[in-house]
Amino acid sequence: MNEDEVVTRQIQKMEKQLADVETGWGTSSLKLLDKLQALADLYFVLNRFADAEPLYWRILDIKFRNLGERHPDTVMGLIDIADVLKAQNRNDEASRYYSCAIRTLVDLANECGGISPLLAKAGMKLIELKVNPARETTQTSKLAIAC
Numbered sequence: 001m002n003e004d005e006v007v008t009r010q011i012q013k014m015e016k017q018l019a020d021v022e023t024g025w026g027t028s029s030l031k032l033l034d035k036l037q038a039l040a041d042l043y044f045v046l047n048r049f050a051d052a053e054p055l056y057w058r059i060l061d062i063k064f065r066n067l068g069e070r071h072p073d074t075v076m077g078l079i080d081i082a083d084v085l086k087a088q089n090r091n092d093e094a095s096r097y098y099s100c101a102i103r104t105l106v107d108l109a110n111e112c113g114g115i116s117p118l119l120a121k122a123g124m125k126l127i128e129l130k131v132n133p134a135r136e137t138t139q140t141s142k143l144a145i146a147c
């Protein structure tokens with residue numbers, strides 16, 4: 001079995017596990033997040049950004065509805081969206097989502113009295129995007145956010 005076959009089998013296995021969880025818990029349950037995240041991350045590392053992006057949007061939607069827009073896991077979802085947009089050279093959109101994550105994290109840090117590692121991570125990603133911009137493509141995001 002070659003490497004492509006191994007990857008294909010792993011993706012099929014993960015998609016089956018996701019479908020099983022959806023059948024048991026519904027399509028918007030928090031119980032889906034681990035399976036969705038694992039599959040989206042696998043697509044991302046395989047540079048299959050077009051496959052990863054809808055999964056990241058779905059993850060973010062579930063987090064927004066179940067956890068709220070100020071929850072750290074939701075903010076991490078914004079950063080994931082920005083990462084996949086950046087990987088597709090959609091830098092204006094990526095910048096918007098990094099900025100939204102940073103604003104939310106700054107607000108939370110001000111309330112809690114400290115800067116979180118997540119805030120530092122989002123800030124560094126935004127700085128990197130601004131310092132090393134790539135060619136922008138014209139594709140629009142699927143989820144309107146408050147930022």
